[in-house]
Amino acid sequence: MEDILTIGGREINNRLFIGTGKFSSYELMRNVLECAEPDVITVALRRVDLGSKTENILGYVPKRCIIMPNTSGARNAGEAVRIARLAKASGAGSWIKIEVIQDNKYLLPDNIETLKAVEALVKEGFVALPYMSPDLSIAKRLVDAGAAAIMPLGSPIGSSRGIKTRELVDIMVREIKVPIIVDAGLGRPSDACECMEMGCAGVLVNTAIAIANDPANMAKAFKEAVIAGRAAYLAGLSSTRICAAPSSPLTGFLR
Amino acid sequence: MSYYDIYLKYKNLPLEKLFCNISPLDVKTAIEAERQSEFQFLALLSPAAENYLEDMAQRAHDLTLRHFGRTIQLFTPMYLSNYCENQCAYCGFNSRNDIARKRLNLKEVEKEAEFISSTGLRHILILTGESQKESPLRYIKDCVKILKRYFSSISIEVYGLTENEYAQIAAEGVDGLALYQETYDEIIYDRVHKQGPKKDYMFRLDAPERAAKNGIRNVNIGVLLGLNDWRREIFFMGLHAKYLQDKFYDVEIGASVPRLRPHVGDFKIPCVISNRNIAQIIIALRIFLPRLGITISTRESSKLREGLLPLGITRMSAGSSTKVGGHTIESHEGFNVPQFEISDTRNVEEIKAMLAAKGYQPVLKDWERLIPLYIMIIIAIVN
Numbered sequence: 037m038e039d040i041l042t043i044g045g046r047e048i049n050n051r052l053f054i055g056t057g058k059f060s061s062y063e064l065m066r067n068v069l070e071c072a073e074p075d076v077i078t079v080a081l082r083r084v085d086l087g088s089k090t091e092n093i094l095g096y097v098p099k100r101c102i103i104m105p106n107t108s109g110a111r112n113a114g115e116a117v118r119i120a121r122l123a124k125a126s127g128a129g130s131w132i133k134i135e136v137i138q139d140n141k142y143l144l145p146d147n148i149e150t151l152k153a154v155e156a157l158v159k160e161g162f163v164a165l166p167y168m169s170p171d172l173s174i175a176k177r178l179v180d181a182g183a184a185a186i187m188p189l190g191s192p193i194g195s196s197r198g199i200k201t202r203e204l205v206d207i208m209v210r211e212i213k214v215p216i217i218v219d220a221g222l223g224r225p226s227d228a229c230e231c232m233e234m235g236c237a238g239v240l241v242n243t244a245i246a247i248a249n250d251p252a253n254m255a256k257a258f259k260e261a262v263i264a265g266r267a268a269y270l271a272g273l274s275s276t277r278i279c280a281a282p283s284s285p286l287t288g289f290l291r
Numbered sequence: 292m293s294y295y296d297i298y299l300k301y302k303n304l305p306l307e308k309l310f311c312n313i314s315p316l317d318v319k320t321a322i323e324a325e326r327q328s329e330f331q332f333l334a335l336l337s338p339a340a341e342n343y344l345e346d347m348a349q350r351a352h353d354l355t356l357r358h359f360g361r362t363i364q365l366f367t368p369m370y371l372s373n374y375c376e377n378q379c380a381y382c383g384f385n386s387r388n389d390i391a392r393k394r395l396n397l398k399e400v401e402k403e404a405e406f407i408s409s410t411g412l413r414h415i416l417i418l419t420g421e422s423q424k425e426s427p428l429r430y431i432k433d434c435v436k437i438l439k440r441y442f443s444s445i446s447i448e449v450y451g452l453t454e455n456e457y458a459q460i461a462a463e464g465v466d467g468l469a470l471y472q473e474t475y476d477e478i479i480y481d482r483v484h485k486q487g488p489k490k491d492y493m494f495r496l497d498a499p500e501r502a503a504k505n506g507i508r509n510v511n512i513g514v515l516l517g518l519n520d521w522r523r524e525i526f527f528m529g530l531h532a533k534y535l536q537d538k539f540y541d542v543e544i545g546a547s548v549p550r551l552r553p554h555v556g557d558f559k560i561p562c563v564i565s566n567r568n569i570a571q572i573i574i575a576l577r578i579f580l581p582r583l584g585i586t587i588s589t590r591e592s593s594k595l596r597e598g599l600l601p602l603g604i605t606r607m608s609a610g611s612s613t614k615v616g617g618h619t620i621e622s623h624e625g626f627n628v629p630q631f632e633i634s635d636t637r638n639v640e641e642i643k644a645m646l647a648a649k650g651y652q653p654v655l656k657d658w659e660r661l662i663p664l665y666i667m668i669i670i671a672i673v674n
Contacts, residue, residue, distance in 0.1 A: 058360020060650045085443075085656040091411050109659065111508075111541045118661045138541040141582050194357040247356045 039270060041215060041237050044131060044163030044184045046102055048075045051232065052262045053104075053217060054255065055242025057083070058194075062096040064251060069098050072255035077101045078133050078240065080108035081123045094128075104165065106133035113152035120157050132157060133187065133219075134166040143193045147174045151181060158182030167219050170204035175212050186212060187219040187240065190231065194243040196223025199230055209235040225254075225261035232265025233273060293497050294534045298475060298527060306333075310522050313337035322350055327579045332529055335575035336522045344571060351577040352601045358581055363646055364606045364654045365639065366414035366446070369403055370615040371395050371434055373630070375420030377487030379473075380558045381515065381551055383613075383630045384420045386487065393615045394425055400434050406619045408441040410610060410639040413656035415442045416469060418630075421450040421489055428456055432463050439464045444658035446509065450488065451498035454505050461506030464660055468502040470495070471513035471547065475527035479519050499531075503539040510535060510542055511586065516569075517551030517560045525572050529579055536580065545584030545606070548572050552590045552631040566595055570602060577603030589633040593645070596635055600649060609642035609653075611635070 041048040053076045059065040069077060077097060084105070085091050097103060105123035110116035113136060120132045134157065136149040147168050154164045163184045168174060170188035178186055188205050191197035199205065199218060209216050215237030222228050228239045241258050248254035310333065318340045321331035334340060335347065372394035375384040383390070395403065407415060415438060419426040431449060438445050446467025447460065457468075474480050477492055484490045499510045512531055514524045528546060535544045548569065551560045569591070576583055587596050587604045589611040596607065612618055613629040637645070643653045 058356075058362060059652055060361035061647060061652050080657075082443075082657055082659045083654065084659075085411075085413060088411055088655075091655050115661060119659065122659065122661070140540055140543050141536060196357065243357060243360065246360050 039266065043076075043165070043215060046075075048102075048238070050075045050259065050262075051238035051266060052228070052255075052259050053078065053219075053238055053240035054245065055240060056080075056093060056097070057242055058246035059251065060246075062093060065093075065246075066096040066098070068245060068251050068255045069096075069101065071252040072245075072259045073098075073100075074259075075100070075102055076104055076131075078104045078106045078242075081105045081119050081126075081128075082109045084126070084128075086126055102131060103128055104131040104133050105129075106167075107135045107153070108137075110136050110153075111138050111149075112136060112146075113149045113156065116149070116153035117156050120153075120162055121160070124162070130161060131163045132165070134164055145169055145189070147171060150174075151177055154178055154183050155181040165217070170201045170208055172204070172207055172211060175208050179212060179214050183214060185215040185217050185237065187217045189220040190218045190227065191221030193220045195221050196244055197221050198223055198227040199234075202230075202234070205231070205236065206234055225257040228258050229261040229265035229268075232262050233268050235269050238262070293493075293500065294531050295493065295496055297530055297534055298496075301329075301527070301530070306523050306526065307520070309333060310337045313339045315339055315342070318343050319346075322346055322578065329530065332575065332579040333526055335578055336525055336571065340575070341567070341571065344567070344574070347574045347578065348570070348602055351574040351603045354577055354581045355601070355603045355605070359605050360652075361650055362652045362654045363600065363604065364414065364657050365412060365609045365642065366416055366444075366606065367407055367410075367412055367608055367610050367618075367639070368416045368418055368448070368613065369400075369407065369438075370418050370613060370617060370630070371400065371431070372419040372422070372426040373615045374422040374425030375487070376424075377421045377489045378485040379487075379489060380483040380485060381473075381518070381560075392425075394430075395434075395616055397433060397437060399616055399620060401437050402620065403616060403618045404438050404441040407610070411655045412609070412639060413442050414444040414446070414658065416446045416448055416467070416608075418448040419450070421487060423450070423488075428452070428459065432460065435460070435463045435465055439660065443656055443660055444509075446511075451495050452501070454501045457502045457505040457507055461502075466507065466658060466660065467509035467511070468499065468507045469511040469513070469547065470498050470502070471511075471515060471549075472496060472528070472531070473513075473515040474518045475514065475524060475531075476519050483518060499535060500538070503535060503542045508542055509545065509584075510539075511545040511547060511584065513547035513549060515551060516548055516564045516572075517562050519562060521562065521564050521568055521572065525575070529576055532576075532580055532583055536582070543584060544580075545586060546576060547586040547588060548576075549588045549590050552634070566598075569595070570599060573599055573603045589635040590631065591634055593635045593637060597645065597649060600646075600651065607642070610638040 054074045056079045105128045107116040107119040136146045150166045165185045167187045190199040217238040218231040219240040245255045313334045317334045321334040373384045448469040584605045586606040646653045
């Protein structure tokens with residue numbers, strides 16, 4: 037059976053989503069996208085210069101990709117809503133990664149403002165994918181508000197610390213019915229693999245690829261890790277346990 | 292509370308002695324710490340740290356890559372007016388200097404804007420001398436109205452404003468502020484600012500805070516290197532930046548460390564700062580404040596600017612001129628005295644090519660001014 041992720045009515049084969057910031061050139065970014073063949077990429081609207089031919093980042097994104105603009109720079113729900121509308125008006129489609137950040141030091145999202153933005157934007161017909169700090173109740177509210185997927189952070193943006201929020205994300209994977217896509221903080225392909233083994237629907241990676249010595253091959257490594265992790269999840273991982281299973285059980289006499 | 296309260300806490304400490312007492316072990320611990328205390332920042336600025344510059348540079352480079360990637364944001368200054376009521380000993384616009392004074396009219400502003408935006412830049416920094424009479428807030432606002440059509444981000448480097456004035460200018464579309472204390476030392480401050488409104492140390496010290504509180508989203512502070520002992524000055528500037536970051540966590544805080552350059556007038560530069568010192572400053576700032584924006588000015592040579600890039604720089608100016616109307620009209624008229632001499636005179640294309648060769652993406656646009664809802668609706672209807 038084919039394993040296809042569906043978000044907002046679009047079929048997604050490649051569960052590695054890629055962020056487009058931090059690359060040393062647009063050509064390199066294009067090269068990475070051609071190597072890793074993501075179905076979904078995200079781009080900050082603040083970086084898009086539609087008026088410029090050579091400097092328009094969107095001109096370097098392969099046609100096959102779903103472009104998911106993000107609301108980077110928004111400090112509250114109102115600003116996120118306005119950026120989303122601007123993205124739509126400029127022809128970037130109706131997908132939007134909602135990013136509401138008031139904290140410039142750690143770039144951690146504001147869940148409450150994020151929820152308000154999702155509520156407003158879904159009503160306007162957007163396919164909303166909110167970036168959030170993992171929290172089950174907020175995630176449930178985001179789903180109720182119509183979020184197409186939930187994007188909890190693994191650790192702070194750019195930190196490469198991996199999936200430090202594992203316990204919280206794990207609970208969300210079990211309880212939330214829309215796809216969970218871990219976004220931010222994944223430093224190594226093995227981190228991405230771990231997320232997929234847990235049952236996440238996908239991961240979004242930017243920094244770890246963009247600042248690698250060889251971004252194209254790093255992107256490939258992430259792509260393969262995501263495939264491996266997904267395959268392991270589907271195949272059914274044996275549950276791990278801390279203790280060894282003793283060959284002479286203490287309660288054997290009760291049998 | 293103001294940053295002044297924090298400044299007072301440290302001001303009377305024997306900082307020179309503390310700098311000299313830093314041991315190699317203090318430096319190593321400071322480099323490796325997960326987060327650096329004020330004391331560890333001091334260690335990174337110390338003479339002992341000079342022997343560990345390479346280790347520090349590696350850490351600073353790693354932090355810069357993580358937080359900002361291989362990108363450098365570009366902007367250019369646009370001088371609107373050189374009328375000035377101040378007598379700053381180090382500045383070419385000093386009101387006592389006998390130079391031709393000029394203020395761009397709105398047509399000239401538009402001409403400059405057209406030219407600069409044709410280079411692809413979307414971030415602009417507008418500057419005036421300090422004269423409420425010749426370049427009042429109303430004039431600056433009129434200029435901003437024009438510039439908004441050409442640029443997605445507008446920063447101002449003008450005289451300090453009141454809270455209400457910052458709110459007004461932010462509402463007009465200004466998102467960034469550059470305002471340098473020049474020196475945190477009150478005695479030197481008083482001595483080099485001989486006359487004029489800038490003499491008010493406290494009003495200037497609190498200006499970044501007033502701006503951050505009133506809708507300016509990008510606040511840049513700085514010291515003018517050469518006026519005083521640099522270790523001391525950078526220590527106080529670093530603490531100032533941290534204070535602003537902690538207090539206004541939704542505002543991007545940045546810093547600049549311009550070195551005194553030759554200019555019209557007879558001011559002798561009191562303290563010499565070497566290229567090695569500049570490198571140490573940028574590295575120490577990056578390690579102490581990983582998310583701090585750091586701008587390197589065209590006052591520095593192209594070679595030094597390129598060398599400093601990977602150590603923590605996030606922004607640089609390109610195609611700079613420090614003359615009023617310097618982008619399009621200065622050559623036709625006789626008022627071509629710059630505020631200070633620039634060293635890196637390369638234009639936007641040349642800077643872009645240099646960045647590409649060094650493995651950096653020049654970012655010409657990194658902001659989107661949010662337009663009012665009714666304009667959005669018009670766009671939607673037109674589409």
